[in-house]
Amino acid sequence: MAVESALIKFVKEKFPNFVISTHSFRNDDTIVIRKEGLKQVMTFLKTDKNTLFNMLVDITAVDNLGSEPRFEVIYHILSLTLKLRLRIKVPVEEMEAEVDSITSIWPGANWFEREVFDMFGIIFKNHPDLKRILMYDEFEGHPLRKDFPLKKQFPRIQMREVKTKY
């Protein structure tokens, strides 16, 4: 177990009810929080003068099929002023695959959340325009889910017959 960084300690003391667990490895800090507290924690991290995480680097997700909770939404944030980096993980149940949108905090979250929705089917509540961003509208399902059939395709036009064996 690595030594807890000052940043993790600070957040833990501020939100004892929301922090589920933390992880730290070579200055690479991770905090797992409950999704109920996501917006509150993120707003705090962005505005508090000790953290000032003013840049949202990326949002992505992991599908841990077979374990509970199934999904994890992951936020990478960066403080340009204080030169801090932090990873926030939010566990999401399969039956209730919804998290609050953080577009009101970082507007750049808009397309990231659309990508996570497109690939994993996780709904972002109060997102201004939650629709597919990479796949086309005729596509059914969410291709990065582990239970999506490996070679399932949805052609948009009639495909020609081709000889596959010679």
Add this chain to the structure above:
Amino acid sequence: MSGEAGFLTTKLDEMLGWARKYSIFSYPFVTACCGMEYMSVSCAHYDIDRFGAGWPRFSPRQSDLLLVVGTVNHKIAPVLRKVWEQMAEPKWVISFGVCATSGGFYDNYATVQGIDRIIPVDVYIGGCPPRPEMVLEGLMLLQKKIASQKQELF
């Protein structure tokens, strides 16, 4: 007289074939990294102009040869077919690189497993990406095909 007429037709075919194979206007449909190799072929080092195919036309209506360079996925498939449909006859298609030819290693939810499922293809060039020499050989194969095929008069 009839023998002479037959003789004349073959010569016309040959003449048209010779003219067509050395005046290929290509339309580069470039979607991926093979485009770098396409640039290399078209520029001075390998110089596709030596083969009479040095003039890319960025309108399908003015081109004879559709070069499909790179991965084609299902999202862009209708666009590729529309581009092909807009080209005037006679027209030919080269599948440039393994992704366009068979999907390559993109055997997944997004990629068309070979553009021959969308449009008919005359020459397939393998490689990831193909060397410029391979592209030129493919072009020469196509020229052979153009010269020896029946010349339709549209």
